Amino acid sequence: MRPAREPLASMTQPRPLVAAAVALALLLALLVTTPFATRFVHGTEVIVPAYAAATFMLEAITGVLLLALYNVQRAPALLILALGYLFSALLLPGWVLTFPGVFTAFGLGENLQVTASIAALRRIGFALFLLGYAVSPMRASMLPAGATIRRAVLGLVTVVAAAMWLIVAAPEILPVFMQDERVATPLWRLVPYTAMALYLVTIVTLFRGRRVALDLWICLVAFSLAIELALLSYLAEAVRLSLGWWTGRICALLATGVVTLVMLSDTIMLHTRLARSVAAEQRARQNRLTAMEALSASIAHEINQPLASMITNADAGLRWLARTEPRLDRAKAALEGIVADGHRANKIVLGIRTMFLKGAQERVPVEMGGLIRQAAELISAEARLAGVTVELALDPGRAMVIGNPVQLLQVTANLIENGLDALRAVEDRQRILSLDLRRGAEGDIELLIADTGIGLTPGLEERIFEPFFSGKPGGMGMGLMFCRTVVEAHGGRLWATPKRPRGAAFHVALPGAEPSIGEAGTAP
Structure with a gap:
């Protein structure tokens, strides 16, 4: 047997143990009933409408479920099977209304052959639909599902209505299936023979080329109908309302009913999974929107500096x-600062862009001492205006890391800017404001940026790295989040601690690299 290839057609679970238990x-019912199959059960005519109503509901529900599955x-094959269930269900009202002794007050059931002819049409017709399902393709059709369903159902209703009109309006042309209200003629035996042969061919076809899990349940349906015909037509000797018949x-x-319940259960499970999938997609979409907001705020924050x-x-x-007396030299220096800041803004945009484009990040050897000097130079003018003394304590050796120089420069500049704001x-x-660069015991390159400013609020050492959380008036809460994201993308760590007696310290630890890897890179 080939495994199921179509996920939706395989909606029902195989559950072979359940199918085997039902079979x-x-x-067992066949064996237990055999000795008493011909015994007539008096007064059970009143149960026939209830049986017909229950069967009608089960078959109609199954047909509708199969149409819904076909629509997807x-x-x-699914359309043919759905039409088969609807065909059988549509014939049931005519069968029960003309059943002898059930609706005598309405003058129905006077012709013995009407009910039997409807039953014969229903038996052989449904068996043909099952065989049609077994031999039809399970691959998706290119025809529009909605229009196909409407045309097929309309055609089925028309055929059933025409057949019912012909049976009821022209009883004289009907074959003689019944001797009296309870006993069938030998001609009736052709009906179960034909139906059982069709059931057998259906079961063999499905087991030889089983495509989806639904095939197993259709085999069970065909087997149960074959057992029913064996009880009705042979063990009960085709006597209506006998123990074998019932x-x-x-x-x-x-x-x-078991098949219908299984399909209902699996349909509910499928819709539950779909609902969970939709909810997960909505959460993912909301997360993407939040990420976009964070990205926009991060860009605005970085460009603002x-x-x-x-x-x-x-x-x-x-x-x-x-x-x-204009100082042209000073004005020229200010203009050069503007040009440098313009280039810096461009580099920031490129750095943020590469951070969010996986696979497009530049990784080169970076000499951290030179990068820190460059970052300190960028803020030197602001530091002088703010009256801040910047102290550098750099490892005399070459502290090398592998990373993106633009992003690492921006991280360092951001942390220095935070220190200036606090001071x-x-x-x-x-x-x-002190910048201390050293090599750690495990070979990491450690950068400590400490200030003597207002310090950190106790308990907020981790929250300051969350997006949109800021301890500064008018702050966007994106700078430190950006810094930690970049550092962690480089395999490092970023954390904050209070500085004694006053101030705050930010620690950056990055994996070290050997100086011989290549030439050191700086921000382009």
Whole structure:
């Protein structure tokens, strides 16, 4: 047997043990009933409508479920099977209304051959639909599902209505299947022979070329209907309302009910999985939107720093030019600062872009001492204006790491900017920002950026790295999140600790690299 290839057609679980248990129960019922199969059960005519109603509901529900499955998968085999169940269900009202002794008050059931002819049409017709399912392809059709279903159901209803009209309106042309209300003629035996042969061919076809798990349940249906016919037509000697007749009806009803319940259960499970999938997709979409917001805020935050520096340099240049004796050298220096900040902003954009494009990140050997000097130079003008003393304590050796120089420069500049912001509020002590670079005991390159500023609020050492969390008035809460993201992308760690007696310290630890790997890189 080939494994199922179509996920939706395989919606039902194989459950061979359940199918085997139902089949054994049917065989057991057959064996137990055999000695008493011909015994007539008096007064059971009133149960026939209830049996017909239950069978109608089960077959109609199964047909609708199969149509829903076809609407998704568009496999012709599923459409044929659904039409078979609907065909059988549509014939049931006519069968029960004309059943002898059931609706006598309405004058129905006077012709003995009408009910038998409907039963024969239902038996052989449904068996043909099952065989059609077995030999039809399970591959999706290119035809539109909705229009195909409408045309097929309309055609089926038309055929059933025409057949019922012909049977009821022209009883004289009907074959003689019944001797009286309970006993069938030998001609009736052709009906179960034909139906059972079709059931056998269906079962063999499905087992030889089983495509989906649903095939197993259709085999069970065909087997249960064969057991029913054996009880009704042979063991009960085709006597209506006998013990064998009722046992066969009930066995087929229970088998059909098991299949319907299995399909309902699996349909509910499928929709549950779909609902969970949709919920997960919605959460993922919300996470993507949050990430986009974070990315936008991060870009705005990073670009704002060089823009602010450009504005500061522009104001300074204007003041130097507005003097009675313009200081062109100072104005030129301010303009050069603006140009440098413009290039810095461009590098920041490129750094953020490469951070979010996997596989596009530049990784080169970076000499951290030179990178820290470059970052300190970028903020030197702001530090002088803020009255901050920047102290460098760099390892005399070449502290090498493998990384993206633009991103590492931006991380260092961000952490230095945070230190400057913390020091601007200090009035009662010296404003000192220290940059300490050393090689750790395990070969890591460790950078310590410490200040004598206002310090960290106790308990917030980790929260300051969360997106949109900021301890500064008007802060966006994106800078430290960006820094930690970049450091961790480089295989490192970033954390914060209080500095005694005053201030805060930020620690960066990056995996070290041998200086011989290649030439050191700096920010382009």
